[in-house]
Amino acid sequence: MIIENGYLEEKIKVGGGLDPVTHMPIKVSYSYGEKIPCQIRQVKYDNLANSSGIDYIQSSYTVLIESDVNSEAIRLTGEGFTREFSIIRKNILTRVGLIKLTV
Secondary structure, three states, X not given: OOOOOEEEEEEEXXXXXXXXXOOOEOOEEEEEOOOEEEEXXXXXXXXXXXXXXXXXXXXXXXXXXXXXXXXXXXXXXXXXXXXXXXXXXXXXXXXXXXXXXXX
Protein backbone atom coordinates (compact mmCIF):
# COMPACT_ATOMS: atom_id res chain seq x y z
CA MET A 1 0.00 0.00 0.00
CA ILE A 2 1.30 3.42 -0.91
CA ILE A 3 0.37 6.89 0.25
CA GLU A 4 -0.53 8.61 -3.03
CA ASN A 5 0.92 12.09 -3.40
CA GLY A 6 1.51 12.23 -7.16
CA TYR A 7 1.30 10.56 -10.53
CA LEU A 8 3.79 8.87 -12.82
CA GLU A 9 3.48 8.69 -16.61
CA GLU A 10 5.69 6.45 -18.77
CA LYS A 11 7.45 8.09 -21.72
CA ILE A 12 6.57 6.05 -24.81
CA LYS A 13 8.59 6.12 -28.04
CA VAL A 14 6.40 6.37 -31.15
CA GLY A 15 7.72 5.90 -34.68
CA GLY A 16 11.36 5.61 -35.62
CA GLY A 17 13.15 3.14 -37.84
CA LEU A 18 13.60 3.28 -41.59
CA ASP A 19 11.03 4.06 -44.27
CA PRO A 20 10.71 0.86 -46.37
CA VAL A 21 10.39 2.79 -49.65
CA THR A 22 12.94 5.61 -49.33
CA HIS A 23 15.20 3.96 -46.71
CA MET A 24 15.34 7.32 -44.93
CA PRO A 25 15.06 7.52 -41.13
CA ILE A 26 11.60 8.13 -39.69
CA LYS A 27 11.50 10.84 -37.04
CA VAL A 28 10.90 9.57 -33.49
CA SER A 29 8.25 11.24 -31.37
CA TYR A 30 7.29 10.65 -27.77
CA SER A 31 4.01 10.48 -25.92
CA TYR A 32 3.04 9.70 -22.35
CA GLY A 33 1.03 6.77 -21.04
CA GLU A 34 -1.77 6.77 -18.50
CA LYS A 35 -1.33 8.32 -15.07
CA ILE A 36 -0.23 5.81 -12.43
CA PRO A 37 -0.74 6.80 -8.77
CA CYS A 38 2.54 6.82 -6.86
CA GLN A 39 4.27 7.95 -3.69
CA ILE A 40 7.03 10.51 -4.34
CA ARG A 41 9.73 11.28 -1.80
CA GLN A 42 12.40 13.87 -2.42
CA VAL A 43 15.88 12.56 -1.63
CA LYS A 44 18.03 15.48 -2.78
CA TYR A 45 17.38 19.03 -3.94
CA ASP A 46 20.18 21.47 -4.72
CA ASN A 47 19.15 24.85 -6.10
CA LEU A 48 22.76 26.07 -6.12
CA ALA A 49 24.28 23.50 -8.50
CA ASN A 50 26.71 25.02 -10.99
CA SER A 51 28.62 23.60 -13.94
CA SER A 52 30.89 25.70 -16.16
CA GLY A 53 29.25 28.89 -14.88
CA ILE A 54 25.71 27.68 -15.63
CA ASP A 55 23.30 27.35 -12.72
CA TYR A 56 20.86 24.45 -12.64
CA ILE A 57 18.69 22.53 -10.18
CA GLN A 58 19.93 19.10 -9.15
CA SER A 59 17.28 16.85 -7.62
CA SER A 60 16.64 13.17 -7.02
CA TYR A 61 13.50 11.35 -5.94
CA THR A 62 12.38 7.93 -4.75
CA VAL A 63 9.08 6.76 -6.24
CA LEU A 64 6.96 3.84 -4.99
CA ILE A 65 4.44 2.26 -7.37
CA GLU A 66 2.29 -0.86 -7.34
CA SER A 67 2.56 -1.78 -11.05
CA ASP A 68 5.66 -2.35 -13.17
CA VAL A 69 7.13 0.30 -15.49
CA ASN A 70 9.00 -0.74 -18.65
CA SER A 71 10.26 2.67 -19.72
CA GLU A 72 13.63 4.40 -19.50
CA ALA A 73 12.09 7.79 -18.73
CA ILE A 74 9.05 8.97 -16.79
CA ARG A 75 7.19 12.19 -16.07
CA LEU A 76 6.36 12.86 -12.43
CA THR A 77 3.55 15.13 -11.36
CA GLY A 78 3.55 15.97 -7.68
CA GLU A 79 2.52 18.77 -5.40
CA GLY A 80 3.56 21.88 -7.30
CA PHE A 81 5.82 20.34 -9.95
CA THR A 82 5.84 18.34 -13.19
CA ARG A 83 9.21 17.10 -14.41
CA GLU A 84 10.68 14.46 -16.65
CA PHE A 85 13.29 12.07 -15.23
CA SER A 86 15.40 9.13 -16.35
CA ILE A 87 15.10 6.02 -14.23
CA ILE A 88 18.41 5.41 -12.49
CA ARG A 89 17.54 2.29 -10.50
CA LYS A 90 14.56 -0.04 -10.20
CA ASN A 91 14.15 -2.31 -7.15
CA ILE A 92 11.35 -4.82 -6.66
CA LEU A 93 10.26 -4.92 -3.02
CA THR A 94 8.80 -8.44 -2.93
CA ARG A 95 7.78 -8.48 0.74
CA VAL A 96 5.47 -5.48 0.34
CA GLY A 97 4.57 -5.97 -3.32
CA LEU A 98 5.86 -2.58 -4.48
CA ILE A 99 8.40 -1.30 -6.97
CA LYS A 100 10.88 1.38 -5.91
CA LEU A 101 12.28 3.70 -8.58
CA THR A 102 15.21 6.05 -8.06
CA VAL A 103 15.10 8.97 -10.47
